[in-house]
Amino acid sequence: MSSGSIASLMFALWPRAKTLSSPAYPRLRAIALRVAQSIPVVIGVVLISFLLTRALPGDPAAYFAGAAADEASIAEVRTALGLDKPLIQQFFIYVGDLLEGDLGRSLSSGQAVAQDLAKRLPASLELTLTALILSCAIAIPLGILAATRPGSWVDHLCRVVVTAGVSLPTFFTGIVLIYVFYYLLGIAPAPLGRLDFIYLDPDHVTGFYLIDAALMGDWETWSGAAKQLVMPAITLALFTLAPIARMTRASMLTALSSDFIRTARAAGLSNGKVLYGYAFRNALLPVVTTLGMVFSFALGANVLVEKVFAWPGIGSYAVEALVVSDYAAVQGFVLAMALLFVVLNLVIDLLYTAIDPRIGFSSK
Template sequence: MRAVARRLATIVPTLIGVVIVTFLLTRVLPGDPAAYFAGPTADQASIDQIRAALGLDQPLPVQFAAYVKDLATGNLGNALSTGQPVLTELAARLPASAELTLTALLISMSIAIPLGILAAVKEGSFIDHVCRVVTTAGVSLPVFFTGLLFVYVFYYLLGWAPAPVGRLDVYFTEPERITGFFTIDSLLAGDLETFRAAASQLFLPAATLALFSLAPIARMTRASMLSVLSSEFIRTARAAGLRSRTVILAYAFRNAMLPVVTTLGMVFSFLLGANVLVEKVFAWPGVGSFAVEALIQSDYAPVQGFVLAMALLYVALNLVIDLVYGLIDPRVRLEA
């Protein structure tokens, strides 16, 4: 518990730094939100009136003090583009981004980890060459290009995938929100038609992100397994007559998991950034597309709220990884 408390103590300066940097960056970006929302035909007096109403006519220290005061009360401001509180918008859109990101991570893990293990066990074989080709393709292809390519091939040419119009086709209604994940909520409601529609809409964007995240996971799994398989205790286990499956999964893979878990944490943080582009390609109504639209409109509050939410998720993820380390290897807890 002391290690967890020390870890939590490091979160405070991190979040303070994120708040300061985000506030300053939004203020130096080109564009004037007052002029944008006043419209192209507005005169200077109208623009000045909107700027005063938004508090943008105040000095930066005064604006920052007001922003910190609002944060202390849980107020992230209002999104000028929708008129709703930023916290409400993020809470409504975060499940969509989380469903997409977690599904992509599960797909990539289910492919990359077995592929990395097989490539290490059969080094130099055909499966090892396949692993290298797949990881190279995943690293080389930009995520937005992969998304557009998937839409062109599977929707436009083959007609296997539905139109990229968001989480559900226009002919279906949203299931009752329980978790915010349409696939899970439709199953809980017993609505298989909506589940199939939600899963079909989810597959292409999740596959796009999965290809992006597959490469580092497979590479790290292969490298870590190769290192462990050459260890003395593995040779001893083989000499003792243990089955190859037991040696590989129970002994080798467990000892190779720490670098893989670290990579999973890094990949998840990468996906939080990459899903911004994927959400725009597939019209996915997540927090990423919300932040991009706000950035285009010079709407400060949603951008600041998005960055702060991603920082909190990233910090929480690192804390979870530290706890998982202790479960995998008790020596980590002793050293902490």
């Protein structure tokens, strides 16, 4: 995020969208078009996040002037923060900084917002992606088994697991896991964030500790980071099991009862071929859609998991910033999320075309 200013993004993409009109690169052209389409969205997000943060009733100057501030010192702080200027002028200053790639400085963390995001977004993504991979590894086979044997014990197990997973709030699951595996049994490491204090952070390449430590070949740190990741990832995975498993089961049932499966079976294809070659592939589309949605709400549900496991992620950062009316941090967060979802939607659309060749990307 640090250098990913909107300006460079826009200028990099506009000419490409025009020059890539040759039919030789239909997919590239379509991607460029999609990215170009997202520009108005991003502009809208910039405007709305600016206005909404200003509409918050709190007064950051009063808050950050400190415990014993008087009128004069609050006014001094207000001037220092540029909050005494008219709203329009503040907006243009903000947009001007944004075009230079400067997201401003967070008051609550004291750091440049871009730097905070670069540090915290990977922490959240690492946790969310690990949780989702774990969740898929359990939920998809469970959903398939439940669909192929409806009414059997696997189906009931699936129902119980997903109901339990979705009905237990994440902070509760997190605290229970800490209580049992750390406090009582002493198996899990101390829930002290991404790495125990005896390790040093791996050099920043991607910001994902597992990847960075692996790149350095520092397996000690890698296993330290992996250990810290286990409990929060399980907590989040339990929470995201339900929609994935249910959607897999439902779409598998639909696919299995459709005509082409009957035809395939009639043609004497093997059970595995029918199940995974035809039914599952067709059932995958709604699952991928759900996955996209689950990813976005898991990133939001992170907040509570982050608090419980002292995980320095983006959710707790945004909530704390919001509570103290830390404008720059809130705007930076909203913008980062908007860009993330533009990318996410693009990835999901690309996955669609990979899964189902009938879906033409360019027609969209």
